[in-house]
Amino acid sequence: xxxxxxxxxxxxxxxxxxxxxxxxxxxxxxxxxxxxxxxxxxxxxxxxxxxxxxxxxxxxxxxxxxxxxxxxxxxxxxxxxxxx
Numbered sequence: 001x002x003x004x005x006x007x008x009x010x011x012x013x014x015x016x017x018x019x020x021x022x023x024x025x026x027x028x029x030x031x032x033x034x035x036x037x038x039x040x041x042x043x044x045x046x047x048x049x050x051x052x053x054x055x056x057x058x059x060x061x062x063x064x065x066x067x068x069x070x071x072x073x074x075x076x077x078x079x080x081x082x083x084x
């Protein structure tokens with residue numbers, strides 16, 4: 001269908017990779033990795049959509065931890081959400 005985000009988010013600089021698509025309660029979530037402009041740290045961002053074909057809205061950094069974030073993976077266990 002094309003790019004998840006048609007423009008680079010304001011907080012991000014480069015190194016977009018490892019998107020994870022997750023669906024819950026009528027919303028699609030995409031968690032992705034990108035480098036933060038201000039310091040080059042790799043972060044996990046999140047964007048949402050009701051209909052992926054109509055595009056996602058970026059919500060910025062979801063997780064900034066340490067120097068490198070890679071391959072976000074979301075799972076739900078008994079109603080509790082986890083990200084690894």
